Amino acid sequence: MDYQEAKYKFISTWGSLGTLWGINKAMAQIQALLFISPKALSMEDIMEELKISRGNTSMNLRQLIDWGIVTKVLVSGERKEYFTTEKDVQELARVIAKERSRREIKPVIKVLNEVSSIKDDGTSKTKELIKQTKALHELTENLDSLMHKMVNQNQNWLTKSVFKLMK
Amino acid sequence: MDYQEAKYKFISTWGSLGTLWGINKAMAQIQALLFISPKALSMEDIMEELKISRGNTSMNLRQLIDWGIVTKVLVSGERKEYFTTEKDVQELARVIAKERSRREIKPVIKVLNEVSSIKDDGTSKTKELIKQTKALHELTENLDSLMHKMVNQNQNWLTKSVFKLMK
DNA sequence: TTAAACTTTCAATAATTATTGAAAGTTTAT
DNA sequence: ATAAACTTTCAATAATTATTGAAAGTTTAA
Structure with missing residues (x-):
């Protein structure tokens, strides 16, 4: 080639x-x-x-x-x-992660929070909606914060993250 | 609502x-x-x-x-x-991560590997291509493996990952 | 100023992607 | 074997998204 x-x-x-x-x-x-x-x-x-x-x-x-x-x-x-x-791949990844979070993930988290906070009228379908969107809300928030934590550590976030998670 | x-x-x-x-x-x-x-x-x-x-x-x-x-x-x-x-959000995330990796990330890693392995003819543009795609190859591989590690730990991968990265 | 060198905007158009719906296919009960 | 109940396929069409190109806008040099 x-x-x-x-x-x-x-x-x-x-x-x-x-x-x-x-x-x-x-x-x-x-x-x-x-x-x-x-x-x-x-x-x-x-x-x-x-x-x-x-x-x-x-x-x-x-x-x-x-x-x-x-x-x-x-x-x-x-x-x-x-x-x-930007020529540094890690910095590039950092910028992309931050922007995607701001533009897409954060708004979704907001909606999930609203939806999962509706009043429980006792019906099974409402209960299921609340339960599932709550779980999704929690997951999404956790993944988002995990991403930020990784990316904001320092220049060597990836290496450090890999290392920490192997332990 | x-x-x-x-x-x-x-x-x-x-x-x-x-x-x-x-x-x-x-x-x-x-x-x-x-x-x-x-x-x-x-x-x-x-x-x-x-x-x-x-x-x-x-x-x-x-x-x-x-x-x-x-x-x-x-x-x-x-x-x-x-x-x-699938009703369990963590299992859902696991399946999605695995599929996206298989369908999209792995093929890209392959291409990056091929491209970054071309013969260095000494010109600055070839040098830059090799250097940059190598860096991207490494980053992508690391992120992919990090994702797999997180997701394959066990049921509570997310909580554990958040915890580990906070230390 | 003016005009050349350049960039931006945006309505028109092209390319891509998603959706429909009806015909063909499959399964099951009798 | 047949027909009713259901699902799949796929060519046609619609909806969405990306791209063009030329006119309008901007900046700079003289």
Whole structure:
């Protein structure tokens, strides 16, 4: 496998994995491209590499910036904007975890809490609803806090987490 | 909030969260409905409650069965099939984690391994590709194994994991 | 100022994904 | 064997989501 093939394979695989962390294909592919690029890229560069339109590139870059994963860099003497992504995988994971929690998990926890707090009218269906959503609420909150704990430990959270859990 | 409203809210919230664990809306909603139902439901029941077609119900039920989350139950004296879902949230989380790992994470790990193993031709772009995909490979493998460790400990994996990580 | 160089916006369109419903298939009771 | 009761399949269609591209907007240099 040569460089071009490897690059293509990585970008498309990472792109389709986008769903796993809740972003769309183009967004994931732009991030992937920046991630393996030794230097910052311009919008032109990205459009060309990924064969996507200017509009698409612009919109998805903005989203990546909103996520805090991509930053603009100013190249002196150049008018156009250049972009880089966070290069440290652990920091990347940390940012993604934080954002997903904020955007998706936290709102769900809120709903589960509301739903599981309805008045028990004594019927079996109400009892079941309360019981099950309570359990789900607890689980979701625990997983969310576990994730935060792992990720906020320090630079070596993963190694430490693996180690602790093996004991 | 009364029972009906709570039920509706739970089903639609859980349904839209489907993306988070990689399944579609109808599938997640069927699972949600079964999850809060005190007794097994027939296809008819599900169609009616969720206002979806017979075909859709059938297909998504099958997928849920494939995932190992839903099972057919035979009600004696009844001809039609009834369905229930796994009611224990921790077991549910365990099944989902295992399936997502198998279906999505493992294949990605494989690709990352291949891509990061290309021959270093000395150019900076090849070096960067190798370095970054290697880091990602390591991270992904670690997260995957961490997840398995947590989930395979025992019934109380979550509590234990939270506890261990607090130390 | 002005105009060139660049970026953003957004309505139109394309691509993808989910859903329907009716025909075909299966099972069970008689 | 037959037919009623039920489930599955899948081509057609609908709904959703992503993408384009050109016009509008912005910034900078002279």
